[in-house]
Amino acid sequence: MSSPVPPQHARPKRAMAVVWASAAFVAVSAAVIIVHLAGAPSGAVEPSSYAASNAAPGAPQTVAVGPSSSPAAKPSATSPSAAVTKTAAAPPQEPPKAGWIPVDQAAWQAQVAAFKARKIDPVPAGVGNLPEFRADCQYSHRLADDPIVFPDMPGASHMHSFVGNKAVDAHTKAGDLTKFTATTCKPVVDHSAYWVPTLYDAASGKPVETTGFRVYYRSVRNNSTGIMPIPTGLRMIAGDAKKKVPTPRGAQGQFYCAFYGPGDLDGIARSTNGNWPICGGDATLHFMLQFPDCWDGKHLDSPNHKDHVAYGSDKGCPADHPVRIPALTFDIQYGVKGTTQGYYLSSDTTGRSASSMHGDAFLMWDSDAMNKRTKDCIAQRRTCDNNGYLH
Template sequence: MALAVVAGAVYFRAGDDAAVPAAEPVSALQSGVSGSSSDGSAGLGGTSASASASSPASASPSSAKAPAAVGGWVPVDPAAWKAQVDAYAALSPDPVPAGVGNLAEFRADCQYSHSAADDPIVFPGLPGASHMHSFVGNKATNAATTPSDLTKFTATTCKPVLDHSAYWVPTLYDAATNQPVETTGFRVYYRTRMNTSTGQLPMPNGLRMIAGDAKKSVPTPRGSQGQFYCAFYGPGDLDGIARSTNGNWPICGGDATLHFMLAFPDCWDGKNLDSPNHKDHVAFGANNTCPKTHPVKIPAVTFDIQYGAKGTTAGYYLSSDKQGASASSMHGDAFIMWDQTTMNKRTKNCLLQRRTCDDNGYQQ
């Protein structure tokens, strides 16, 4: 792997892969944030510390002393990330069996695990500080969960079991009974949304991301963006055969039930595993490329969430917006932690080669 210097930044080059920005030196980051991993988990950064919403280099030392609950810049361990990229570059793809499709994706198929008013990304170390969340994946996830916890406590509701990640969304409630409506299926896709896989790299372990806006409160009528929809394995009316009294929720016909799709960014700054607002370190690509500020092409995570409910005239509400009683505050959190070899192999086999994979590898 060669080194290159572009505009004052150090980049690793792995064969034909796109340049991967190295993490900024720890000395350039606010004090109190560790840039190394104590447990050997590739990509792990230190405990989240508070910082301003500006870049890490501009954060003052005093800002690192603020409560960790407000978030902060968490730098990637540059040595661990370089080691993962080196291993990925050296990995030869597995032969593709006959009949495998060319939809570039792999996935984890998960089930509901537990609910808690916790959020280890937004309110780390503060149990009960969040609205209620429904968790899937790593069974040990709580407010105190750290990257190293995800490697130590690996029991999961996902397949493959080598996905130790934690995923969560606000809990859905039936407006008539105020009872929770939990997910009956939770598929996490890792895809490429671009027409080319040049420069595709795997996920760094310890990456935290949030998609959606928990504070948004606007109506979600028929045909609107960001609404729940009706789906089944067959034709049907995505908007439902009818709507709730307030118009914000579909009522599904036939065998269809409520679903929601939530897309996460597919480009990373290559430097930070988290940021003060949990979004600035990642970005969405456009025109089949990543922006210069976020040059690392990572798998595009998408939640495909299924609920057993069919819809009612009373409708529903989310724990993040009880009064609004619409779907607009739907959001999701992803705390990434895979067996590194498995992540590297799935990324190379399925995304770089643009082949269809399921939760067990090539889909045949």
């Protein structure tokens, strides 16, 4: 990944390293995710003890403005978006009424048939046995838009930081992701868009953007029974933007400090309000967000953007969400160490806790690439990186 210095983690020797500085963090984080899901799956992944790892509301903000929905306005793969001064509109009281978006069953069945017919690629010697593949992404742009929650309503959302597909704004539809494919992610066959609420420095009011954003697609269970590829166009949200409770040391859903070697995930100190860690050594702020791994097989979205997916267990998926799919995990790095003043998210500018952290995923891979990775990496439980087997 070509982003600035990423976090370093330790990884079991069986899964040879490449996670920004070391890929070992994956094995432990997978176990952490399973433990978390055994409790109340709110989306935030709680790191356990292991070694490794808006400006003020209404004020003018300098934002990287994404394109409109017209082709002429879409950015090229090489031209950065223009920076302009813009005042973010206040969010409406309620999001627009959205409904269930059905999957194109013919297209889905064709993808399933192709997946079942695909043969597993030969496995090179030395490949690890962590069932996962991934996309490494860089920051793309910042907009007060949300094409999932507030479609066709530019400026209606709190500020979001986008990675992946560069052409995303409030008007983005599934077809746009396949038509305008310039991306900040590797591999480039991942045309998806991923976004989270923007993080701000509480002292300066300036945004703090991600310096590393890895999206894992993995099995978080002890088996891969019945695993199927993710359907093109699936969208979902993890976490709760309306949750505004304190996140003191040890709380669920807090940011943590990632480091290499012994240290304190909760930081060597806390911000004055106690909600944010201050990291020691080479550690920087991180957040992990876990998405569901079961799908109803019928809908690409639901009114609350969550009801069409669910969290499964080692025994399988719920009867009303019978399709097991790779589980997304956002592993997000911010290149800051923490301050006494702390930070705040655009989704909670007053309480200034981390509990409203959430993530959106609008998924659009090349279907053959998705099928290949799901079969090679998840179905047969082998470790893959951005391009295939990791060895």
